[in-house]
Amino acid sequence: MTTLIPVLGDQLSHGLASLRSADKAESVVLLMEVAEETTYVRHHKAKIVLILSAMRHFAEELRADGWTVDYIRLDDPENSGSFTGEVARAVERHRPSAIRIVEAGEYRVAQAIATWSDRFGIPVDVLGDDRFICPLPDFFAWAAARRELVMESFYRQQRRRTGLLMEEDGTPVGGQWNFDKENRAPPPKARPLRRPLSFAPDAITKDVIALVEQRFGQHFGTLDRFELPVTRDQARALLADFVTERLPRFGTYQDAMLEGEDYLYHSRLSTSLNCGLLTALEVCEATEAAFRAGTVPLNAAEGFIRQMIGWREYVRGMYWLEMPGLDRANFFGNRRPLPDFYWTGETAMACCADAVRNTRDNAYAHHIQRLMVLGNFAMLAGIDPHEVADWYLVVYADAYEWVEHPNVLGMSQFADGGRLGTKPYAGSGAYINRMSNYCKGCRYDVKQRVGEGACPFNALYWDFLDRNEQKLRGNRRMWQPYATWDRFGEDTKAEIRAQAQQFLDHLEPAAPGWARATGQEEKRG
Incomplete structure (x- = not known):
């Protein structure tokens, strides 16, 4: 009895609920590079490289860990171009008795997954994404009990839920929940530290870069210095580098901007968080440990943890609460085209x-x-x-x-x-x-x-x-x-x-087709 486990490009976590609950001997993990996901908007070339390279590295790690992996490459001539099409082909190949998948992060993908059981005639078990700290039903219950959905009250609930920066008596460390007033300093006179830790492309990433340049060469952006982490080990190294080198001054200068200084004291961890190489909780635990050790001040630790368990989780809840209506919202009725x-x-x-x-x-x-x-x-x-x-x-x-x-x-x-x-x-x-x-x-x-x-x-x-x-x-x-x-x-x-x-x-509008080209037409990137 085979279980098919599709893993999406933003679910590259070894602790993913669908993998954690599966028997390796009776499962096939399906990873899919599909044209629909690379072009539903005309993504920055570096974004496509990041996701495809991270997926390929993740597949290798799964195989080394004993999983059977069915990997569909973008340049496979039989590639159907969509998640649903590739799941259909995998069902034909493996004849699974069930499909198990973690809930999608995006509404349009969730809508597609909802059709799979009827389409394929087998059970589809959609699991909650417990890499997030607040389950969606809990967020909906929190929202239903309030007239105004203020992030600060949600954040305090999250602090209590996790125990992060909390005293044993249930009060916040430092006697207050929020130190944002200390985190609005103008840019420092002295230049920041060196550039954050970077990662030279390996053979897998170089292959992906060549593919992206050939297939998506007209998309926005450059790949001249692609250096993002594409494995969990690299992401953990970047986290350690941030906590040691940048986090101590992150709080004070988190809102500052300096011309030509691309990162200042920011973490650059969001790409790893959002594709699954890191979890918010482990990032917060590393942040709190540095504070407890006395190497990071409270305003920096609290400000960063608030972004992780407060704002990040809040916007995720608001997305699912407000969709699909949010996709049509235009309170001011603005219609001017995006400037070139x-x-x-x-x-x-x-x-x-x-x-x-x-x-x-x-x-x-x-x-x-x-x-x-x-x-x-x-x-x-x-x-x-x-x-x-x-x-x-x-x-x-x-x-x-x-x-x-x-x-x-x-x-x-x-x-x-x-x-x-x-x-x-x-x-x-x-x-x-x-x-x-x-x-x-x-x-x-x-x-x-x-x-x-x-x-x-x-x-x-x-x-x-x-x-x-x-x-x-x-x-x-x-x-x-x-x-x-x-x-x-x-x-x-x-x-x-x-x-x-x-x-x-005198604002010049951007040329048509810059975000959502139709069909296979390659318009302006």
């Missing part, structure tokens, strides 16, 4: 240019570059939030729909109207100037609202508030900016509106 500079980096705005360069070169940008530079600009400019969400899904190696949709459509673009965030994350050039050194070398003057050399973020910020006044003025967290707007004279308001409109009129 999101692909080319050709803009005089130094902050945007550097963030796009980092994204192109590394398939990476840290959360403030994503939120308060590129995301903030898109919302202020009235860009269609679904074009923005597609762009984020394309360009970042850690991007999967379950994490990008809530972060982009909810937090960054406020397209959900406040289900996830209590106010829009909108800011003028002053915020970027405070948290970075971008403005010092920029052609635009961050202190000017209007005029030829004025920072575009300034007029766009006030214009955003003005045109969305009916939807935002009643928000209790927006009273202060509207009070400031009310103090402007009508002539000043008119100048701001004209300045914003003039800038928007």
Whole structure:
């Protein structure tokens, strides 16, 4: 009696529930590289390399551990191009009595899996993904009991659930739950440490790089210095390097930006977490151990753990709570097309240019570059939030729909109207100037609202508030900016509106087909 165990490209964990509960002698593990997953959006080349290389390494590790592995390569001439098609072929080959799979991380894949039992005429056992700390039923119960789904209350529940940074009497270490006020320092004057630990491509990864360059050469991004971890051993080495070298200063400078400094004190662990090479709990345990040992301050340990068990798990729960409606959300009714500079980096705005360069070169940008530079600009400019969400899904190696949709459509673009965030994350050039050194070398003057050399973020910020006044003025967290707007004279308001409109009129839109090309057509990457 054979059990077929499909393992998806973001489930590369040896402790995966479907593997943990199986008998190796009576199971076949199915790993599938399929065209549908490489092109449903036109992913950054480094993202495709990461996932395919990690899958191939994982298959080798499973075989070495005694598993029977059926591995379907992307260049297999018989490849059907879809998960469902490849499971159908595997059912024909192996005649399994059942299929066992861990729940998918993305809605569209879950919808496909739901058809398999009827399609193949055998039981399909879909297991919960217990690599996450909060099971989805628990999150839904938490959400159902509240009118406002504030992440902070969920985070505190997660701390109690895990015992991380908790005293024996049930109180938080340090006497408070959140040390975020200590984590907003501007960039340090001294340059950060060396680049994070990197990993030279081995033979498997080099083969994948050649395949991706040949098949997806027109996709966005470069593979000139691909250095991401593609095995669990490499991911654990990167975790150890982060905890030792960067975590001690991560908290203080986690929101800071420096031109040309791609990583600062950030971990670069999200790619390994999101494809399964690491679990959030082991990352948090390593973080807490460093704090207990006295090598990492509390504000850094708490801030990082909050991102892991608070925000990451919260957005996953919100994704499944809000789908499929989140996929259509557009609270502001924004329709402007994505600007071309999101692909080319050709803009005089130094902050945007550097963030796009980092994204192109590394398939990476840290959360403030994503939120308060590129995301903030898109919302202020009235860009269609679904074009923005597609762009984020394309360009970042850690991007999967379950994490990008809530972060982009909810937090960054406020397209959900406040289900996830209590106010829009909108800011003028002053915020970027405070948290970075971008403005010092920029052609635009961050202190000017209007005029030829004025920072575009300034007029766009006030214009955003003005045109969305009916939807935002009643928000209790927006009273202060509207009070400031009310103090402007009508002539000043008119100048701001004209300045914003003039800038928007000269934004060049991206060419069609950049995110979701139809059929096999290779359009602009």
